[in-house]
Amino acid sequence: MTFAKTYGGSSDDYARFVQQTSDGGYIVAGTTYSFGAGEWDIFLIKTDAKGNIQWAKAYGGKGSEQASSVQQTSDGGYIVAGYTTSFGAGKGDVFLIKTDANGNIIWAKTYGGKGDNSVSSVQQTSDGGYIVVGTTGSFRGGDTDIFLIKTDAKGNIQWAKTYKGTDDDYALASSVQQTSDGGYIVVGRTGSFDTGEDEIFLIKVDAKGNIQWAKTYGGKGSGEASSVQQTSDGGYIVAGTTDSFGAGGDDIFLIKTDAKGNVQWAKTYGGAGDDYAYSVQQTSDGGYIVAGYTRSFGAGWDDIILIKTDARGNIGSCSIVQDASPIVNNASFPVTSQSPSVSSPSPTVNSVSPTVTSPNLTVSAPCP
Numbered sequence: 620m621t622f623a624k625t626y627g628g629s630s631d632d633y634a635r636f637v638q639q640t641s642d643g644g645y646i647v648a649g650t651t652y653s654f655g656a657g658e659w660d661i662f663l664i665k666t667d668a669k670g671n672i673q674w675a676k677a678y679g680g681k682g683s684e685q686a687s688s689v690q691q692t693s694d695g696g697y698i699v700a701g702y703t704t705s706f707g708a709g710k711g712d713v714f715l716i717k718t719d720a721n722g723n724i725i726w727a728k729t730y731g732g733k734g735d736n737s738v739s740s741v742q743q744t745s746d747g748g749y750i751v752v753g754t755t756g757s758f759r760g761g762d763t764d765i766f767l768i769k770t771d772a773k774g775n776i777q778w779a780k781t782y783k784g785t786d787d788d789y790a791l792a793s794s795v796q797q798t799s800d801g802g803y804i805v806v807g808r809t810g811s812f813d814t815g816e817d818e819i820f821l822i823k824v825d826a827k828g829n830i831q832w833a834k835t836y837g838g839k840g841s842g843e844a845s846s847v848q849q850t851s852d853g854g855y856i857v858a859g860t861t862d863s864f865g866a867g868g869d870d871i872f873l874i875k876t877d878a879k880g881n882v883q884w885a886k887t888y889g890g891a892g893d894d895y896a897y898s899v900q901q902t903s904d905g906g907y908i909v910a911g912y913t914r915s916f917g918a919g920w921d922d923i924i925l926i927k928t929d930a931r932g933n934i935g936s937c938s939i940v941q942d943a944s945p946i947v948n949n950a951s952f953p954v955t956s957q958s959p960s961v962s963s964p965s966p967t968v969n970s971v972s973p974t975v976t977s978p979n980l981t982v983s984a985p986c987p
Contacts, residue, residue: 623980624670626973628653632662636688641695643668648689648699651677656967659683661701661714663722664973676722677969680705684714684966688741695720700741700751703729706964710735713753713766713959715774716966727966728774730959732757736766740794745801747772752795752805755781758957763789765805765952767828768959779959780828782952790820790952793845799853801826806857808843809835809950817841819859819872819945821880822952833952834880836945838863842872845897851905853878858899858909861887864943869893871911871924873932874945885943886932890915890985894924905930915939918981937986 626632626647634649644667651662660679663686666672678684682704689699696719703714712731715738718724730736734756741751748771755766758781765782782790782805792807805822818837821844824830836842836857844859854877861872870889873896876882888894892914899909906929913924926934934940 620668622670623978625976625978626664626672626675628971628973632973635686638690640665640691644673645670646689646691646697648686648701650685651971653973654971655679655969657681657683657705659685660969661686661699661716663689663697663699663718665722670975672973672975674722675971675973677971678716678724678727678966679703680964680966687737687739690741690743692717692743693747696725697722698741698743698749700738702737703964703966706966707731707962708733708960712736712962713738713751713768715741715749715751715770717774722968724966724968726774727964728770729962729964730768730776730779731755732959734758736959739792739807742795742797744769744797748777749774750795750797750803752792754791757959758955763791765790765792765807765822767792767795767803767805767824769828776959776961778828779957781955781957782822782830783955793843794847796848798823798849802831803828804847804849804855806844806847806859808859817843819844819857819874820950820952821847821855821857821876823880828954830952830954832880833950835948835950836874836882836885837948838943838945842945844872846899848900850875850901854883855880856899856901856907858896858911860895861943861945863945865889865941866915866939867891868914869895870941871896871909871926872943873899873907873909873928875932880947882945882947884932885945886928887941887943888926888934888939889913890939902927907932916985917983924985934986939985
């Protein structure tokens, strides 16, 4: 089933994350200024397999809310992770909302401190709880640190840790995934080590959040990572962006590592313009599917790009693919256990009816 649809209202509406659901439909999480209780509100849309809306809801308060990630949970409901200024302890707090299958709130929690806190990714864990990764400025004098929170099934904190770079710099986390050994893999970018430019980092922690190993991947320029997934061989695939290697400007960057973070291969994908990757997943044939956007190819200024590779990151003999040799270094991220403030807000929930259209998209193939 193929389709292309738009969903929105009279103002700005953004999607940040999509997942296929067990019924073959889709759950979309984002942010809306068209609907809701305040300024920006979290926006959740459930569609059928053809993209037709089954329900849509906005969640928020008097301030601003944004959703970064959504996942269908084992009970058929959803866990939504985002950010709120309407509720919580400080400037902005991590916001978790657990809903039933129809988007009705079962519980909602905020986690934070006096500074600004945000979230990038949430995943239900094998014990029925949740792992949440984001960024915090609440616990180290306003600096920006990685923020990892493990909760039980009701959102109660089991442990929370921060991982910092150097005293004068920062570390920003983009994605977390539970690994086959019960631990977690975290990816993002940091300016704390080696070249002084932004570098990709990969941190492997155990089930309690203690670091087992940490590595950075960089070059002469800067790089950042948006997505990580454990692969079928126990290693990891990382998707991001680099201007250290490739065809020019920023290029899509894929790094395949072994189980210890050692590089097995690295590739860039791009053209004369800037090209960015936001998501990667291993496919059933052992290859990879990458989603992002491009200014090198397509019909306009920024176009969506979808890349399917083989198990070595190649696209046949396509000229947009180049080998890369990132500099790999072991890194030290000091770890601190934290006790963030937790509250249980009652956000306003509105059932909304966004306008749906079916646009005609221009499709081009940089690698025909």
